[in-house]
Amino acid sequence: MLGSILVTHGPLGRRAGRVVEVEAYVGPHDLACHASRGRTPRTEVLFGPPGRAYVYLCYGMHELFNVVTDPEGHAAAVLVRALEPVEALPPGTRLDGPARLTRALGIDRSHNRLPLDGPSLFLHAGAAVPESRVARGPRIGVDYAGAWAAAPLRLWVRDSPHVSRAPSPRRARRPADAA
């Protein structure tokens, strides 16, 4: 998916970006994958056919965009984490972060389950990124997932200035008043 072009069309007009950073969520056995907690109303789309959008609300205020990737019955998806602008966007628009890019392209939960070859959401195959320019490392924000947190399932275009910056490590949450 790196190098492909995501195009949206909606109230904001036409918006587009080139995918430069993604994370793979590889199936129910992947403890960071939402499908690992079973088939629920939210995760239902993951079990359906590939090539559709999985959009969900994160932290109560951010819409995150994924592409369902695997054949029907095997729940896996790829989270898009950063785009490189490919069309004129309002000044100051940032596409380096999974919630920033959905906000900038006007993607929200109304796009959940939509095929990615439609009028409001389209994913074009772009020029392939050579493997020599692809870097990989641990996924971000999934430390709860045990060994799966360390798996090198985040991939990005090595020299792209549009890749998101890893957050500073969040201090261990304040221990609940343990009794």
Place this chain on the structure above:
DNA sequence: CTATTGATGGTC
């Protein structure tokens, strides 16, 4: 530059 915190609501 790094580190920390509050905002905010759906899910199960």
Place this chain on the structure above:
DNA sequence: ACCATCAATAGG
């Protein structure tokens, strides 16, 4: 209770 995050702030 637990989050696949961001923006703003404080401090070096």
